[in-house]
Amino acid sequence: MTLVPDPLLAPLPSGLPEVKHHARIPAGFTAAGTTSGIKPSGRPDFSLVAATGGAVPAAGVFTPNRVPAAPVRLSRANLRATGGGEATCGVARAVVATSGCANAATGAAGDADQAAIGVAVASALGCRPQEVLHLSTGVIGTRLPVDVVTAEVARVAPGGLAPTDDALLAAAASLRTTDSVTKVATVAVTLPAAAGGTVACTVTGICKGVGMIHPRMATLLALVLTDATASPETLRDLLRRAAATTWDQLSVDGDTSTNDTVLLLASGAAGAASADDDPDTRAALGRAIEAVARDLARQQARDGEGASSLITCQVSGAADDADARAVARAVISSSLVKAAIHGRDANWGRIAGAAGNATLAEAAVLEAAGLAPGVAAGRAGQPAALDPDRMRIAIAGQVAYDGPAGGPAGIDKAAAREALAADEVLIRLDLGLGDGTGEAFGCPLTEGYVKENAEYTT
Amino acid sequence: MTLVPDPLLAPLPSGLPEVKHHARIPAGFTAAGTTSGIKPSGRPDFSLVAATGGAVPAAGVFTPNRVPAAPVRLSRANLRATGGGEATCGVARAVVATSGCANAATGAAGDADQAAIGVAVASALGCRPQEVLHLSTGVIGTRLPVDVVTAEVARVAPGGLAPTDDALLAAAASLRTTDSVTKVATVAVTLPAAAGGTVACTVTGICKGVGMIHPRMATLLALVLTDATASPETLRDLLRRAAATTWDQLSVDGDTSTNDTVLLLASGAAGAASADDDPDTRAALGRAIEAVARDLARQQARDGEGASSLITCQVSGAADDADARAVARAVISSSLVKAAIHGRDANWGRIAGAAGNATLAEAAVLEAAGLAPGVAAGRAGQPAALDPDRMRIAIAGQVAYDGPAGGPAGIDKAAAREALAADEVLIRLDLGLGDGTGEAFGCPLTEGYVKENAEYTT
Numbered sequence: 076m077t078l079v080p081d082p083l084l085a086p087l088p089s090g091l092p093e094v095k096h097h098a099r100i101p102a103g104f105t106a107a108g109t110t111s112g113i114k115p116s117g118r119p120d121f122s123l124v125a126a127t128g129g130a131v132p133a134a135g136v137f138t139p140n141r142v143p144a145a146p147v148r149l150s151r152a153n154l155r156a157t158g159g160g161e162a163t164c165g166v167a168r169a170v171v172a173t174s175g176c177a178n179a180a181t182g183a184a185g186d187a188d189q190a191a192i193g194v195a196v197a198s199a200l201g202c203r204p205q206e207v208l209h210l211s212t213g214v215i216g217t218r219l220p221v222d223v224v225t226a227e228v229a230r231v232a233p234g235g236l237a238p239t240d241d242a243l244l245a246a247a248a249s250l251r252t253t254d255s256v257t258k259v260a261t262v263a264v265t266l267p268a269a270a271g272g273t274v275a276c277t278v279t280g281i282c283k284g285v286g287m288i289h290p291r292m293a294t295l296l297a298l299v300l301t302d303a304t305a306s307p308e309t310l311r312d313l314l315r316r317a318a319a320t321t322w323d324q325l326s327v328d329g330d331t332s333t334n335d336t337v338l339l340l341a342s343g344a345a346g347a348a349s350a351d352d353d354p355d356t357r358a359a360l361g362r363a364i365e366a367v368a369r370d371l372a373r374q375q376a377r378d379g380e381g382a383s384s385l386i387t388c389q390v391s392g393a394a395d396d397a398d399a400r401a402v403a404r405a406v407i408s409s410s411l412v413k414a415a416i417h418g419r420d421a422n423w424g425r426i427a428g429a430a431g432n433a434t435l436a437e438a439a440v441l442e443a444a445g446l447a448p449g450v451a452a453g454r455a456g457q458p459a460a461l462d463p464d465r466m467r468i469a470i471a472g473q474v475a476y477d478g479p480a481g482g483p484a485g486i487d488k489a490a491a492r493e494a495l496a497a498d499e500v501l502i503r504l505d506l507g508l509g510d511g512t513g514e515a516f517g518c519p520l521t522e523g524y525v526k527e528n529a530e531y532t533t
Numbered sequence: 534m535t536l537v538p539d540p541l542l543a544p545l546p547s548g549l550p551e552v553k554h555h556a557r558i559p560a561g562f563t564a565a566g567t568t569s570g571i572k573p574s575g576r577p578d579f580s581l582v583a584a585t586g587g588a589v590p591a592a593g594v595f596t597p598n599r600v601p602a603a604p605v606r607l608s609r610a611n612l613r614a615t616g617g618g619e620a621t622c623g624v625a626r627a628v629v630a631t632s633g634c635a636n637a638a639t640g641a642a643g644d645a646d647q648a649a650i651g652v653a654v655a656s657a658l659g660c661r662p663q664e665v666l667h668l669s670t671g672v673i674g675t676r677l678p679v680d681v682v683t684a685e686v687a688r689v690a691p692g693g694l695a696p697t698d699d700a701l702l703a704a705a706a707s708l709r710t711t712d713s714v715t716k717v718a719t720v721a722v723t724l725p726a727a728a729g730g731t732v733a734c735t736v737t738g739i740c741k742g743v744g745m746i747h748p749r750m751a752t753l754l755a756l757v758l759t760d761a762t763a764s765p766e767t768l769r770d771l772l773r774r775a776a777a778t779t780w781d782q783l784s785v786d787g788d789t790s791t792n793d794t795v796l797l798l799a800s801g802a803a804g805a806a807s808a809d810d811d812p813d814t815r816a817a818l819g820r821a822i823e824a825v826a827r828d829l830a831r832q833q834a835r836d837g838e839g840a841s842s843l844i845t846c847q848v849s850g851a852a853d854d855a856d857a858r859a860v861a862r863a864v865i866s867s868s869l870v871k872a873a874i875h876g877r878d879a880n881w882g883r884i885a886g887a888a889g890n891a892t893l894a895e896a897a898v899l900e901a902a903g904l905a906p907g908v909a910a911g912r913a914g915q916p917a918a919l920d921p922d923r924m925r926i927a928i929a930g931q932v933a934y935d936g937p938a939g940g941p942a943g944i945d946k947a948a949a950r951e952a953l954a955a956d957e958v959l960i961r962l963d964l965g966l967g968d969g970t971g972e973a974f975g976c977p978l979t980e981g982y983v984k985e986n987a988e989y990t991t
Contacts, residue, residue, distance in 0.1 A: 080903070112549075136974065139916060140886065140889040140890050141888070141889035141890075141891075141916050141917070141918075141919035141920075141921070142885045142886060142888065142889030142919070142921045142924075143889070177882075179882065179885075179886070180882055180885045180886075180921060180934060180940060180941065181937045181940055181941070182921070182922065182936070182941075183939070184939065184940070184942035185940070214882065214884070215880035215882025215883065215885065215886060216881060216934070216940070216941050217941070271714070274782050286869070317640070318954075326663045327922045328868040328869065329787055329867070329868050329886065330867050330868055330883075330886070330890075331867045331868070331886070332886060333885070333889060334884045368967070408789050409788050410786040410788055410982075410986070411744070411786065411788045411986055414982075414983050414986035414987045415895065415986065415987065417987045418986070418987025418988050420987070420988075423674060424635075424637065424638055424672065424673025424674035425673065425788075427600045427637075427638045427673065428598065428600060428637070428638075428672070428788070428789070428790060428791045429671060429788065430599070430600065431598040431599035431600030431601070431791060432598050432599075432788075432789045433599075434901075436894035436895065436897055436898050436914070437894065438914075439894055439897065440892050440894050440914045440916075441914075442914055443892075443914035443915050443916070444914075444916075456894070456897030456898045456899075456900055456901035456902075457901050458597060458599050458898075458901070458902075460599075461599040461600070462599075463599070463600045463638060465639065465641070466600075476638060476674070478640070481640045481641070481642065482638060482639055482640035482642070482643075482674070483638065483639070485676045509734070518984055520986075520987075521983055521987075522980040522984060524587030524868075524872075524983070525872050525875065525978055525979055525980045525982070525983060526980060527878025528868070528869055528873065528876070528978075529872045529875045529878070529979075530871035530876050530878075
C-alpha cells in the first residue's frame with residue numbers, strides 16, 4: 076500500500092515561469108531614480124522611465140476610487156488621447172513617478188501641478204505631454220512642490236537616463252514610501268522572433284505599496300516593462316487578466332488608495348513577433364506578466380506595514396474560480412485571522428467564519444469598474460458556495476477542520492505555534508464542491524501596523 | 534447680519550425618542566442570568582428569558598454566514614415551524630443564551646447538543662421545543678458542555694425566572710464575552726390602548742458584542758423585548774428596518790460571525806392596540822425599536838475591542854440614503870481612518886480616500902441575504918455617487934476639506950488633537966449632491982485590539 080499525501084497539505088501548483096528578484100531592464104528602455112527633495116527625509120523620491128525609440132504601446136489599470144488623485148486622472152486622460160478613446164490603453168513615451176506626496180484631494184490646483192510636470196517631461200524628451208504617464212504616492216491632501224519636481228525633470232532628462240539594471244533599480248527604490256525593501260521581479264521568456272526563430276524577451280516589474288492595500292485594482296503603484304511586442308489592446312487584456320489573480324487578490328489592511336495604478340509598457344525592442352497574432356505567444360507573454368505581478372504582490376504582502384510574514388490562502392474544490400478567489404480573499408482580509416497568525420494561534424474557527432462570509436460583492440465591484448468583466452456575472456452580493464460538511468481546512472501543514480469527518484480535526488497546538496513562526500504561512504481550504512481554484516495574499520495584523528498608522532500621516 | 538452656523542459642524546438630528554440605559558423589563562416577561570460553568574473564568578454564561586403567558590410573536594435576523602452556528606440553524610428552523618414557513622418570524626415562549634462557546638463549526642454533534650438544550654427548556658417551561666429560540670457566543674469549533682447547560686436549565690426554570698429589571702440585567706450580563714460593560718437600552722412609548730385611550734409601553738434591548746462585528750446582520754447577539762402588541766410579520770418588518778440603519782451600519786473590525794442573531798419578542802401584555810392595524814402606532818413602535826437598536830449599536834462600537842471611544846460618521850447631501858449609508862460605512866470601516874483617530878490625527882485625506890471607495894456592494898449582500906430588500910436595487914458593485922469638487926468634510930468640529938472652495942481647508946492640528954481625545958468623535962461629510970442622509974458607527978483601531986485578538990482564541 077502506498078500512502079498518498081493529503082493534497083490539502085501541499086501548495087497548489089502555480090503553472091507560472093520562474094521569477095528572479097533582479098531589476099533586469101528590458102531592451103528599449105532607460106531609467107533613473109533620484110532624490111528631488113519632495114520628502115523631508117531626504118530619501119529618493121523621483122523616478123523617470125522612458126522608451127528610447129519613441130512612444131510605445133501602453134496599458135494601465137487604475138483605482139476606481141471616486142476621489143482619484145491628479146496623476147490618475149491625467150494618466151487616464153493621456154491614454155484616452157493616445158489610444159482608441161479608452162482610458163486604459165494607448166501609447167506612452169515615459170512614466171514619471173513621485174513619492175512623498177500623493178497629489179490627491181488637491182482639486183484643480185493639483186491637476187495643474189501634475190500637468191506642469193508632464194509638460195516638463197515632454198519638453199525634456201521631445202514628445203507630446205499626452206505621451207507621459209504619471210504615478211504618485213504619499214500624503215493625501217498636500218500640494219506637490221511642482222518647481223522642485225520640474226527642476227528635477229530638467230536635471231535628469233534626457234542625460235541622466237540610463238539603459239541599465241542599476242538605473243531601473245534606482246527607479247524602483249524611488250517609488251518607496253513606508254516600504255522596507257525595494258521590490259523588483261523579472262521573468263525571462265523565449266518567444267518567436269519577427270524574423271523567424273526565437274528570441275529571448277524580458278518582463279520586469281517594479282512596485283511600491285505596503286499599506287492602504289486591498290483588492291480593487293491596483294492597490295499600489297507598479298510599472299511593468301517588456302521588450303516583447305504587443306498592441307495596446309493586447310497589453311490591456313493581459314494586464315487585466317494578470318491583475319485579477321494577483322493584485323486583486325492582495326490585501327494588507329482593507330483600505331484602497333486614491334492613487335493605485337499599474338502600468339504595462341512594451342517596447343518591442345527584442346524583435347519578437349507580435350503577441351496579437353499568435354495564441355501561443357500571447358499565452359506565454361501573459362504567463363510571464365502574471366508571474367511578475369504575482370511575485371510583486373507577494374513581496375508587497377510580505378512587507379505589509381507592521382507585518383513580518385506572508386499569509387497565502389489557497390482554495391481548491393470551489394464551485395468555480397470566482398468563488399475560490401472570493402473565499403481566499405475573505406480569509407486573508409479578516410482582521411481576526413490576521414491577528415491570530417500574528418499571535419501564532421492556529422485559530423481555524425476564525426478561518427471558517429471568514430470563509431463563510433465570502434461573497435461575490437468584491438468581484439461585482441471589480442466588474443462594475445471594468446477591471447474584471449464577467450467575473451461576478453450577475454451574482455453580485457451572493458455568497459460563495461460553501462458547505463461546512465464538505466469543507467476541509469489545513470493551516471501551517473495540519474488538517475484542522477474536516478467537514479466530511481465530522482468537523483474539528485484536533486491539531487497539535489505546539490507544533491502549529493512553531494510552524495506559524497515561519498516566514499510564510501499557508502492556509503489551505505478545499506470546499507469539496509467542484510474544480511474551482513484560487514489564491515490570495517495577505518499579512519498578519521500587528522501592533523506595529525497600528526502604531527505606524529496612528530503616528531504617520533499618509 | 535446673523536451668522537448661521539455651518540450645518541457640517543453639527544450632528545444630524547436622529548428624530549428618535551429618548552433612550553435610557555436601564556434594563557426595564559417589559560410586562561409579560563421573566564428573566565434570569567446565571568453562571569452555569571461553561572466559561573473557565575467562572576463568569577456568568579447562561580441566560581433565559583421567557584414569556585409568562587405562553588408563546589408570543591417573535592422575529593429574528595440572522596447572519597448570512599455559510600458556516601452558521603447550531604443555535605442559528607435551530608432558531609431559524611423553529612421560527613419556520615411556528616410561523617408561516619418563513620425562517621424570520623413565528624412565535625416563541627423563551628430565548629436561551631449561552632456564552633463562552635459558540636457551538637459553531639461543530640457539525641451534526643453541535644446540532645444535537647443545541648436541540649437537547651431546547652428540549653430541556655421546553656420541558657421546564659411546559660412548551661414545545663420549537664417555541665424556544667437560541668443564542669450562543671464564544672469560541673468557534675468547540676463542543677458545548679451540554680450536560681452542564683441542561684442542568685442549569687433545570688435549576689433555573691421555572692423557579693429562578695423573575696419578572697424584574699434586575700433579572701433582565703443579569704441576563705444581559707451573562708451574554709458578555711470580551712465586552713467590558715453590560716449593554717442595555719430602554720425606551721418608553723405611549724401607544725393607543727386596545728380598550729381605548731392610551732397605554733405606556735416599553736421596548737428594552739440587551740446585547741453583547743465588541744469584536745467580529747461588521748455590517749452584515751446581525752453582527753452580534755441582541756434580544757429586544759416589548760409589551761406592545763404586533764404580529765410576527767409586523768415585528769419582522771420593524772426589526773429589519775431598524776437593523777438597516779443601526780446594526781447594519783456598525784463595524785468594529787470588518788469581521789462577521791457565525792452566530793450573529795437579533796431577536797424581537799412582543800408580549801402584548803401592556804394592552805396596547807395592535808401595531809398591525811394603525812400606521813401611527815406602527816411608526817411609533819418602529820421608532821422606539823430603532824432607538825433601542827441604535828443606542829445598543831453605539832454602545833457596542835464604543836466598547837469595541839481595544840477601543841476607548843466611539844466614532845460616528847454622518848453623511849448628508851448624498852444622492853440617496855443608500856449612498857449616504859455606504860459612504861458612512863466605508864469611512865468607519867477604514868483601518869487607516871480608525872488608526873488615525875487612535876493617533877488623534879485629523880487625517881481627512883484618509884477619510885476622503887475611504888469615502889471615494891464606497892460602493893453599494895455591501896448593500897447588495899444585505900439584499901441578497903433578504904435583510905434589506907430593494908436597497909441596492911440593481912446597483913450592486915456600483916460606487917456611491919461622489920464628486921470631490923462638491924464634497925465637504927468636517928472632523929471633530931473643524932471643516933477640513935471643502936471641495937467647492939478648492940479642496941484642503943487648513944485645520945488647527947493642535948485643536949484637532951485635543952478634540953480627538955474626546956469620548957466620541959464625529960466625522961461629518963456633505964456630498965453636495967442630493968437629500969440622502971445616513972450614519973455609521975465604529976471605533977478606533979488600537980494596539981489593544983491586536984493584542985487582544987492575537988492572544989485570545991475566539
